[in-house]
Amino acid sequence: MSQAETKKTTWGPREEHTLINHHLRRLDAPEKVTGRAKYTHDVHLPGMLYGRVLTSPHASAKVTNLDTSAAEAMPGVKAVVKLYSDEKGLKYEGDPVAAVAATSPELADDALRAIKVTYEKLPHVVTPKDALRKDAPEVYKGGGKGNLRQSGSRGDLDEIKGIMAKCDVRVEGEYSTPIMHHVCLETHGVVVDYRGGDTATVWASTQGTHSVPEDAQKALGLKNRNAVTVLVDYMGGGFGSKFGLMLPGEIACKLSLIAKAPIKMMFTRHDEFVAAGNRSGCSVKLKLGANKDGKLVAMQSEVVRLGGLEQGAFAGLPYVYNVENVYSTAAALHTHQDGSVAMRAPGHVQASFVMEAAVDEMAAKLNIDPLEFRKMNLKDTAYHRQLDKGAEVIGWNRRPKKAGETPLVGAFKSCKRGMGCAVGTWGGGGYASCVVDTFIHSDGSIATQVGTQDLGTGTRTYIAAILAEEFGLPMSAVEVRIGSSKYGMSVPSGGSTTTASLAPAVKESTTLAKRLFFEKVAPMLGVKPENLTAKGGKIFVQGQPDKSLTWKQACKVLGRDNIAAQGKWNAELQGDGLHGVHFAEVEVDTETGAVQVIKMVGVQDCGLPLNRTAVESQMNGAMIQAIGYALLETNIPDPVTGNMVNANMDDYKVPQAFEIPEMIPVIDDGDTRNVVIGMAEPAIIPGAGAIANAVFNATGVRIKSLPITPDKILRGLERLKRS
């Protein structure tokens, strides 16, 4: 590869983009609407076996007898593994006990049923209340430390108490958010194709193509990561929960070592609920103090994260708002529940809901418009711009000035309407890792390849857009290859870091490819490479459009040679620091307590949007997940049995067609940073806060614990009536 002297790569002026920052069609949509798109779950190989896991039905137990002989003896059952050990014990409903691989899914189910297990149930805790009891069994044996593990504090309590006491107005409350589930439509899983020998192929439903090879190589005992090829053509949703080989992958590798045959191991929906991770809940005590003029002055908070066996996540308080005097503590409360994992903006959704509820209450108490009150306490003017924009789009002036004092509407004149808003922030920057290759051949084929993945985020499409725009070609003329660990390194899609890590490397690769290509083509047109331009399917001399070659003609010059250009990360093409606001309008039925979101507006910045359609789709999707979080979704543990009582999609309700309001995603074009930043995570953050605040505006009822279910509304209304 020639290393000609490098001109600084930039995205170029916004007005010159022909594809980037436009509304683009998703490249893989035709595959998806015809059923041709092959997900891991759809992979079929000759001789493939179906894996199933037997999971613990108890939240805390020991296995005193595990007899797999009947399963092993069944014809068609090719491998059985025991996954229990006394050291490990069973610490949550869903903890794997054993697994089987059989020639059909039906047979695999039969084999699971044929395994005889004797459990000795141990005392468990699955609710915060039980976990805090003095005599609670310890989830992690720690010499009587209990289940609440402090993880730090900040500030001087006495000092803050003093300042708080002097504040003109104080609000105080206890807030909570539930454990939520990702409900990826494609469950976690893999197809491991290992038949003995030195190499293996793994299809994985993962957010990180390159996050799997090493895990799989270790699990299979192969030489190094290159011994494993990981393929991720399509994947059916992750939302933060799918990195590395994961539990089903580990188990599939164990089974394939025995069976020496390809194993498909996809979690069942029940497995998915109890053993594939979740979003941690929280319970928070928060006190805010402000002055009459509307300035937040002091904050005191006690955060308890509910991450089951894990630590859980919670962003720092005060969240986004400026409060100078702060005392806060944080702790994790453990229960015998599957550990939390990342889920779309981990820690931020929880913190935003809590903070925004308190801020909103403070505004109401001070009798200041909540939008104005927010601006008074948000330093970053990006929020001011976004709040104004969102207010305009939703029609904030229609908002009832006094909470609850709204006319009754609806068919039965029983509904009240109100509006709320909230803000969120996110980092979203990238890092060095991606290696992107672009190839041009003399037949006119041009392709960019990198081992990234497309979760539905639209990675494939924006890579094509960057490439096609660089060469002035239509997107249909370029090829994008992703989803294989045999392609260049790429980052896992977590923390909205993919775009900022990947797109700069793509841009570097296509820029270099163009430079190398122009060096070859320039002599044919008798000019210097820097005088060439690629546009409209042609290569021509700047200022002399008649001196041109069609793309095909130009490529012919390569002869037997070709262009291969590798690009790596360029920090200057990406940025971080994101802002977003949500506005919600709700209708609350005061008779039934039902809440319907009727309109939702999101305003989100992301630097330079690569594909406006995809950004808007992400914003819609994030707002919809926020509706689920605000109104519907919660893991319900039964304290007595220790089981999750709604571990299926009938009882764990997610938003469907009739929960969807009018939605308006607004890309914040006031953000003129000429860098790319991922935005899929921040787009969810303020939603629940905005909805809860709208419920307050409509009814005067402040709900401090998610989800906002009808019973809470009705109880709140009853309390209001009495007071």
Added chain:
Amino acid sequence: MSKESTRDPAPKRGVSRRQFFKGVGVVGAGTALVPESSEAASGGAAFKPGKHSITLKVNGHAVALEVEPRTSLLYALRDHANPPLTGTKLVCDQGACGACTVHVDGKSAYSCNLLAMDMVGKEITTVEGLAGADGKLHPLQEAFIAKDALMCGFCTPGFLMAISAQLKKNPNATVEELKHACAGNVCRCGTYPHIFEAMVETVKKMKGGA
């Protein structure tokens, strides 16, 4: 659940659900029962456990299958057909998400809730058969592409089949009707607003084209 065709209608021919389950019993409980073939079974008796050879009509083709009485249509399509038809997705396996929606005699149905052996003699259409034989996409498929009505795409076949069944019934369907048609479907990525736009676009086009 919004789909009439999944409401377990008492089959006019064939066996009732209750009779059927009598025959399946628990695993290995090889009690009963009479007929060897599904054709014979449509006489009203229960099925014998174990494999049965049946032929289903899927997307206009005869598909020969070996299934057990308990095998759902969804598993038959995805795991027992050769080549497998994996466009139809398995998500909840209990009639709660719509991802497995197919057309049975033109009506939408959750294939996870239907037993393969009950489907003999019926016309099954899956997402692979939604486009014309010439490969021309259904207007709804076109509209899904144009309006970005999909992200990860895992729910997409189910939505397409649910909505297209309603459009078949009523090409002038209102958005409200079409929302009802897919009210049992789940899209976790949250593409609903764009799905609704695609509905509007499709009805417009079908009117224009009709």
